[in-house]
Amino acid sequence: MANNKLSVKFEMSFADKSKRVGGYDSMIIQVQDEDLTIHKDGSIVADNNILYPKLVHHSQFAAVRLRERLHHADWTLTNDITTLWELAMMHDCEVCRSGAARADRYMRATGTAVVVGQLYWLHPEDYQ
Ligand SMILES: [Zn+2]
Secondary structure (H helix, E strand, O other), X not given: OOXXXXXXXXXXXXXXXXXXXXXXXXEEEEOOHHHEEEOOOOOEEEOHHHHHHHHXXXXXXXXXXXOOOEEEEEEEEEXXXXXXXXXXXXXXXXXXXXXXXXXXXXXXXXXXXXXXXXXXXEOHHHOO
């Protein structure tokens, strides 16, 4: 798996485009075997029918936990550690940094991919 550089983007919208973004957070999800199909030639394909709804659920769960409402979310399936750090450090805070560091260690130890979510929150004045 480590020899194949993997980067697949999943984009989802939760609000009308006319509404504003009021903030953002990143989150990182481990990939399960069922999320991917590995072909005989070694190529890896994300099973969108499984992964996409799962990522919608993770987005909504994070919004509830953080008392936010979703504007949109961009998720990237990647096994590249540079990409992980670029996407996960949406703001330079301790929570983002420790999450990225944990995922970095996990990826180096297992050689596997993670999915990095970039969650954009709806501006409170645009809740209506
Ligand atoms: Zn942060």
